[in-house]
Amino acid sequence: MSQRTALVTGGTGGIGTAIVRYLSRQGHRVATNYRDAARAEEWRKRMAAEGIEVCLVPGDVADPASAEAMVRAVEAKCGPVEILVNNAGITRDTTFHKMTYQQWTDVVNTNLNACFNVTRPVIEGMRARKWGRIVQISSINGQKGQYGQANYAAAKAGMHGFTISLAQENARFGITVNTVSPGYVATDMVMAVPEEVREKIVAQIPVGRLGKPEEIAHAVAFFTTDEASWITGANLAINGGHYMGW
Numbered sequence: 001m002s003q004r005t006a007l008v009t010g011g012t013g014g015i016g017t018a019i020v021r022y023l024s025r026q027g028h029r030v031a032t033n034y035r036d037a038a039r040a041e042e043w044r045k046r047m048a049a050e051g052i053e054v055c056l057v058p059g060d061v062a063d064p065a066s067a068e069a070m071v072r073a074v075e076a077k078c079g080p081v082e083i084l085v086n087n088a089g090i091t092r093d094t095t096f097h098k099m100t101y102q103q104w105t106d107v108v109n110t111n112l113n114a115c116f117n118v119t120r121p122v123i124e125g126m127r128a129r130k131w132g133r134i135v136q137i138s139s140i141n142g143q144k145g146q147y148g149q150a151n152y153a154a155a156k157a158g159m160h161g162f163t164i165s166l167a168q169e170n171a172r173f174g175i176t177v178n179t180v181s182p183g184y185v186a187t188d189m190v191m192a193v194p195e196e197v198r199e200k201i202v203a204q205i206p207v208g209r210l211g212k213p214e215e216i217a218h219a220v221a222f223f224t225t226d227e228a229s230w231i232t233g234a235n236l237a238i239n240g241g242h243y244m245g246w
């Protein structure tokens with residue numbers, strides 16, 4: 001397998017850590033961003049204890065200038081970004097009639113506008129080098145909608161439109177662009193949901209359990225391989241059978 005430079009946004013989170021680990025173990029040079037230097041250092045030490053060295057750079061994906069500086073810092077430290085995983089995300093759940101503009105824009109900025117902010121400084125280099133792999137981490141709730149998540153579902157659904165347009169524009173430059181849409185995965189994001197709500201969610205999952213971060217990482221890594229060069233504009237739903245639509 002070719003060794004590449006990969007940037008995984010939100011790599012210190014639950015799913016992000018699994019993606020960083022998986023790509024690192026495949027031999028790639030992996031970078032991610034942080035916003036809190038002290039927390040990032042703790043995380044870096046934990047990864048180093050596993051034998052995984054990660055290139056850490058500061059960066060807020062919701063802020064265009066910060067995202068561009070983050071990409072340039074990765075390039076300076078580890079070389080041009082060849083694999084990009086737009087994974088950083090947040091939720092600010094509430095029913096729409098109570099939703100504030102701040103809750104709406106925070107979620108759209110972090111989940112959807114971040115795709116512009118991070119991909120824009122990366123794409124020209126990928127086109128010039130005629131190789132690239134871009135994977136968006138969307139969500140089951142971008143496919144089916146979710147009570148209390150109009151902001152999140154809208155942002156995650158928007159990532160699909162982004163993916164399929166970018167896939168068309170860049171296919172002849174050796175760049176594939178795909179989306180992975182996880183169902184409910186046992187990370188802090190989901191464990192923050194009250195237990196009784198979580199139990200109701202699990203009851204709706206045919207496989208009968210929450211997903212594991214490694215199961216998402218495995219799919220992301222598959223899209224980044226040389227062998228996946230004919231897969232572009234795809235959405236891979238990984239949700240234990242929870243939603244079987246598009």
Ligand code: NDP
Pocket residue numbers: 009010011012013014015016033034035036059060061062063087088089090110137138139140181182183184185186187188189190
């Ligand atoms: P976590 O909350 O565990 O991790 C989120 C990561 O994103 C953290 O590293 C966080 O960094 C980073 N992040 C958040 N906002 C920003 C920002 N503005 N700039 C830079 N980094 C930021 O979430 P998960 O691992 O669970 O989720 C990862 C992705 O998967 C998200 O896009 C999420 O929407 C999606 N997803 C998750 C599901 C789940 O069940 N967990 C289901 C479906 C989709 P910091 O520590 O600085 O906040």
